Amino acid sequence: MLLSQHPLFSALKAQAQQAQTLTLAERFRQDAQRAAHLSFRLGDDLLVDLSRQQLDTATLAQLCQLARELKLPKAIAGLFADNRFNPSEQRAVLHTALRMPASRVLEHNGVNIIPAVHAELAKMRHFCQRVHNGDWRGYTGLPIRDVVNIGIGGSDLGPAMVCEALMPYQDKGIRPHFVSNIDPAHLATILATLDPATTLFVVSSKSFGTDETMSNAMAARQWLLNACSDTSSDASNDASLVQQHFVAVSTHRQKVVEFGIAEENMFEFWDWVGGRFSLWSAIGLPIALAVGFERFEQLLAGAHAMDEHLRTAPLEQNIPVLLALLTVWNHNVLGYASEAVFPYSQLMARFPAFLQQLNMESNGKSVTHNGQPVSHATGPVVWGDVGSNSQHAFFQLLHQGTTVVPAEFIGFVNSPYDYPSHRHKLLANMLAQAEALAFGKSEQKVEAELKAEGLSEQRIATLLPNKVMPGNRPSTVILCKELTPHTLGSLIALYEHKTFVQGVLWGVNSFDQWGVELGKKLASGLVDTLSGKAGGQSHDPATQQLIKQIAEWRA
Ligand code: F6P
Numbered sequence: 001m002l003l004s005q006h007p008l009f010s011a012l013k014a015q016a017q018q019a020q021t022l023t024l025a026e027r028f029r030q031d032a033q034r035a036a037h038l039s040f041r042l043g044d045d046l047l048v049d050l051s052r053q054q055l056d057t058a059t060l061a062q063l064c065q066l067a068r069e070l071k072l073p074k075a076i077a078g079l080f081a082d083n084r085f086n087p088s089e090q091r092a093v094l095h096t097a098l099r100m101p102a103s104r105v106l107e108h109n110g111v112n113i114i115p116a117v118h119a120e121l122a123k124m125r126h127f128c129q130r131v132h133n134g135d136w137r138g139y140t141g142l143p144i145r146d147v148v149n150i151g152i153g154g155s156d157l158g159p160a161m162v163c164e165a166l167m168p169y170q171d172k173g174i175r176p177h178f179v180s181n182i183d184p185a186h187l188a189t190i191l192a193t194l195d196p197a198t199t200l201f202v203v204s205s206k207s208f209g210t211d212e213t214m215s216n217a218m219a220a221r222q223w224l225l226n227a228c229s230d231t232s233s234d235a236s237n238d239a240s241l242v243q244q245h246f247v248a249v250s251t252h253r254q255k256v257v258e259f260g261i262a263e264e265n266m267f268e269f270w271d272w273v274g275g276r277f278s279l280w281s282a283i284g285l286p287i288a289l290a291v292g293f294e295r296f297e298q299l300l301a302g303a304h305a306m307d308e309h310l311r312t313a314p315l316e317q318n319i320p321v322l323l324a325l326l327t328v329w330n331h332n333v334l335g336y337a338s339e340a341v342f343p344y345s346q347l348m349a350r351f352p353a354f355l356q357q358l359n360m361e362s363n364g365k366s367v368t369h370n371g372q373p374v375s376h377a378t379g380p381v382v383w384g385d386v387g388s389n390s391q392h393a394f395f396q397l398l399h400q401g402t403t404v405v406p407a408e409f410i411g412f413v414n415s416p417y418d419y420p421s422h423r424h425k426l427l428a429n430m431l432a433q434a435e436a437l438a439f440g441k442s443e444q445k446v447e448a449e450l451k452a453e454g455l456s457e458q459r460i461a462t463l464l465p466n467k468v469m470p471g472n473r474p475s476t477v478i479l480c481k482e483l484t485p486h487t488l489g490s491l492i493a494l495y496e497h498k499t500f501v502q503g504v505l506w507g508v509n510s511f512d513q514w515g516v517e518l519g520k521k522l523a524s525g526l527v528d529t530l531s532g533k534a535g536g537q538s539h540d541p542a543t544q545q546l547i548k549q550i551a552e553w554r555a
Contacts, residue, residue, distance in 0.1 A: 001070070003507065004332075048476065087369060102118045138245060147289050149176065150213055158354060165347045165483060166488065187220065203217045204248075211524070251269055303496075304493075319494060346386055378508055384408075407473075412487075446464055
């Protein structure tokens with residue numbers, strides 16, 4: 001049965017208006033223990049506080065019951081066993097296997113896949129050791145100093161986000177770089193800072209056929225070969241040069257070999273790992289190179305801890321489940337169209353972009369597993385940026401705009417950086433925003449303040465409506481002890497599972513992405529038109545006008 005057809009959903013819908021009118025201030029007055037009643041912990045380093053959401057424990061219990069009736073427990077069990085959760089691509093969904101200990105058994109098509117996972121991890125470890133200890137050298141005999149990941153989407157966003165988040169752990173003498181965009185500015189500006197003799201390229205592509213990635217990889221290969229032909233007399237052996245400076249991460253062995261990368265320099269993953277869930281596989285190689293393989297293992301361990309929590313915790317205490325149910329409550333029941341995430345950490349600047357792919361590519365769907373149109377909203381718009389910067393950019397709308405945006409604040413108590421007063425201010429700002437959103441500032445309070453300032457009656461009348469803050473705007477606070485590889489692993493897995501659970505509740509396939517294909521196809525035809533080759537495609541009038549203008553303006 002679909003979410004929107006379930007009587008429990010109708011019962012929840014019937015509560016919506018009352019839930020929005022009962023203020024958060026009133027809710028806290030009614031239950032002095034509300035903060036504790038609506039806070040959930042994982043281990044002793046992660047706390048999730050839902051007390052500033054427009055619901056109470058009774059509503060959460062109803063949402064959990066709805067999840068039970070939509071067979072969520074069975075789906076969760078399925079995520080840790082062989083499954084066919086991606087029927088449109090005829091694939092299983094088994095990314096949790098990537099962080100399972102070697103002792104576990106997970107059979108896929110009758111074969112235990114855990115040994116293959118650990119064999120690939122061992123290969124990554126060995127390769128990282130060789131790069132770190134200078135055993136793996138470039139064409140002039142110098143050790144590798146820069147690693148350039150060439151990939152896009154899931155083959156870029158995860159590793160790029162994690163490398164930046166773990167910058168304080170980058171102590172291996174390797175600088176990671178990420179080239180994704182087909183805009184030549186991306187590749188060119190990064191290559192301009194690099195020495196080809198000490199640069200290693202990791203070509204990351206599940207399909208090894210994504211146009212942006214392959215175009216950038218070919219251009220990088222040419223850059224290397226050009227540089228060698230300028231400096232080396234023995235540049236004739238292009239193949240061995242490429243093999244010294246290029247490795248690949250893919251599921252497509254043959255295409256990798258055709259590119260010129262040696263088979264032994266290819267790191268494999270499997271079709272049961274979705275691109276946006278792949279940073280735990282060899283797609284995470286740049287992470288392991290930048291922070292060391294042991295830290296990469298800690299990242300996996302953090303994710304595994306969250307997996308075990310999802311697998312074993314009762315729904316009422318299950319953090320990813322509760323976050324997913326909260327989206328159902330805010331989006332489907334209360335009608336809020338987007339949700340925003342604000343990491344109060346500069347190191348987590350890429351996290352909102354990572355979450356956008358994870359959640360919107362997964363749940364931006366409008367048909368069910370059986371191809372039936374859904375009769376309820378699915379994925380909300382997910383957006384965000386870092387605090388405290390966001391406060392000085394768009395928080396005005398969150399506080400006083402006509403659109404209510406449920407917000408998720410993510411804070412870290414400890415930091416390896418000095419400047420203790422900065423750190424206090426950072427957390428103080430996060431707490432202040434959540435408090436201001438929830439409780440606002442009443443007319444009486446604003447008026448009393450303005451009177452105390454000695455303003456005239458007329459000036460007060462003008463200012464008053466502008467300064468009143470409505471409050472009652474929902475937010476969640478996720479508080480972590482510190483941004484370590486382990487915590488980060490747990491946090492990412494938390495959002496992966498939130499996405500998965502949402503997909504189960506909405507009845508959609510969270511693991512395909514057919515919607516991006518049409519644009520790719522049209523772009524490939526338009527390349528021919530723009531590059532002056534006879535274009536076979538006919539285009540709509542708006543496109544034709546733009547093609548004409550491009551031709552006129554082209555330098
Ligand atoms: O275009 C979307 C997409 O297929 C993503 O799902 C994927 O992460 C990205 O492109 C890159 O794909 P690949 O790893 O095959 O190059």
